[in-house]
Amino acid sequence: MTLMQTEATAAALAAPATEQAQKFVLTLSCAEQAGIVQAVTTFLFERGFNIDEHQQFDDSLRQTLHLRTAFSGSPDLTPETLAAEFAPVADRFGMKFSFHDQTQQRVLVMVSKFGHCLNDLIFRWRGGTLGGELVAVVSNHETHRAMAEAAGLPFIYLPVTPETKADAEAKLLDLVDEYQADLVVLARYMQVLSDDLCRALEGRAINIHHSFLPGFKGARPYHQAYDRGVKLVGATAHYVTADLDEGPIIEQEVIRVDHTYGPAQLSTVGQDAEALALSRAVRWHCQHRVLLDDTSTVVFR
Numbered sequence: 661m662t663l664m665q666t667e668a669t670a671a672a673l674a675a676p677a678t679e680q681a682q683k684f685v686l687t688l689s690c691a692e693q694a695g696i697v698q699a700v701t702t703f704l705f706e707r708g709f710n711i712d713e714h715q716q717f718d719d720s721l722r723q724t725l726h727l728r729t730a731f732s733g734s735p736d737l738t739p740e741t742l743a744a745e746f747a748p749v750a751d752r753f754g755m756k757f758s759f760h761d762q763t764q765q766r767v768l769v770m771v772s773k774f775g776h777c778l779n780d781l782i783f784r785w786r787g788g789t790l791g792g793e794l795v796a797v798v799s800n801h802e803t804h805r806a807m808a809e810a811a812g813l814p815f816i817y818l819p820v821t822p823e824t825k826a827d828a829e830a831k832l833l834d835l836v837d838e839y840q841a842d843l844v845v846l847a848r849y850m851q852v853l854s855d856d857l858c859r860a861l862e863g864r865a866i867n868i869h870h871s872f873l874p875g876f877k878g879a880r881p882y883h884q885a886y887d888r889g890v891k892l893v894g895a896t897a898h899y900v901t902a903d904l905d906e907g908p909i910i911e912q913e914v915i916r917v918d919h920t921y922g923p924a925q926l927s928t929v930g931q932d933a934e935a936l937a938l939s940r941a942v943r944w945h946c947q948h949r950v951l952l953d954d955t956s957t958v959v960f961r
Contacts, residue, residue, distance in 0.1 A: 682735040683712070684742065685948045688750070688757035689726045689958075692718060696725055699749050707745075709733035715960040719953075726951045726958040758948075765792040765946040768841035770832075770849035775804045777847035777868055780935035781942065782811045790939065792946035795839045798832065800851060814839075820851050829857045836861075845942055846900065848934070855902040863952060865900035866910065866945060868938040870930055882926040893917050893926055895933035897941035899952070908957045910941040910950055 690696065697716065704711060713730040739759035750757050767790075771778045778797065784790040797808040800820045808815040816835060820828045836844060846867040858865070870881045871894055885893065894914045901907035913933040917926060944950050944959055951958040 680735065681710070681732040682737070683730065683732045683762040684709075684737075684739065685760045686729045686731070686742075686746075686757065687727065687760075687948055687951055688755045689724060689951055689953065690753050690755040692720075692723045692725050693753060696727070696753055696755075699753065700727065700729060703746060703749055704729070704731050704733075707733065707737070717958050717960075719958075722953075724953070726953065728949060728951070728960045760948050765842040766795045766840055767792040767843045767845055767942065767946070768796050768798060768836060768839055769794060769845045769847050770798045771804055771847045772799060772850040773801050773803050774848040774850075774931075775807060776931040777935050777938050778804055779807060780939055781845065781847060782807070782813070784939055784943075786811065789943070790946070791943035792843065795841060796835065798835060800828075800849075825854070829854055832857070833860060843942070843945060844900075845938070847938060852904060853900060858900050858902040861900060863899065866897055866938070866941050867900050867905070867907070868934050868941075869896045869898065869905050870934060871896065880923075882923045882930055885926055885930075886921070886923045889919065890926075891917060893929045893933055895930065895937040897937040899957075908952055908955055910944065910957055910959060911937045913937040913940075 686700070688700075701711065709731040710733060711729060711731045714728075716725060716727040718725050739761050742759045743757075746757065746759070749755070767781075769778055769781060781790060781794065785792070785794045794811075794813055796814045796816060797804065798816045798818050799805075800818060802817055805815045805817070818828050818831060818835075835841075842864060844861055844865040846865065848868060853861075871885075892914050894912055896909055897911045898905070898909045899907040913936045915929050915933050917929060921929065941950075944961065949960045951960075
């Protein structure tokens with residue numbers, strides 16, 4: 661190596677590393693009108709951002725526009741700073757909007773005796789494909805303590821009876837605050853949440869239901885399905901609302917079956933559908949791909 665090469669190498673090593681670009685996501689909804697996309701792209705261009713992904717949906721029936729733009733650039737800016745600077749643009753178009761950085765959403769999972777959805781969420785989380793960070797498991801049964809603790813997750817046993825329901829729900833909200841959970845996932849948690857708790861968790865609680873909604877409500881759903889001779893088994897992931905199993909739908913999964921499937925086989929197939937629908941809903945929510953639109957959703961997959 662020559663002296664010139666040695667000096668050049670030393671200078672390169674001594675030079676400060678290039679700052680890594682920060683990744684952000686902007687989501688917004690507003691009434692359809694001209695100039696929205698131009699206003700968004702101009703705002704990002706003026707701050708030196710690069711657009712990595714852009715999706716929008718113009719709802720001609722409701723005359724609304726929904727938009728998700730992922731972009732990257734200066735690590736010196738924060739979602740709060742961007743929101744403050746974007747406020748005049750939002751006011752001009754009447755936008756409902758939010759900015760997010762690449763910080764992973766913190767997810768608290770609730771489960772009862774069925775563990776297939778919890779197991780699937782843990783598997784995807786440990787494999788890095790869930791899109792969020794599991795932080796704790798809460799259950800009204802001790803059944804899945806070993807599963808949670810084997811994954812390194814705190815397991816909180818929170819029994820519920822008619823007499824203790826209010827105290828248990830207050831404790832749950834304390835746990836949401838304690839673990840700084842952004843999202844609560846009901847992974848076959850078989851307790852009906854009170855209207856007050858549903859309102860407290862509005863837009864940040866996802867449930868999985870063992871059918872297309874509405875249908876086969878109550879106990880022994882796969883026995884009901886067998887008795888009716890179903891040809892499709894489905895599952896629905898939706899946001900939790902005070903209207904039982906009527907919240908905005910995020911994802912549905914279907915698997916075709918036939919007359920040879922008994923209740924046990926239908927249950928096995930149904931569990932597959934539940935795990936798939938729930939994991940997709942959790943991932944899309946954590947990646948800020950789900951926009952609430954009154955009683956429905958817009959999902960930018």
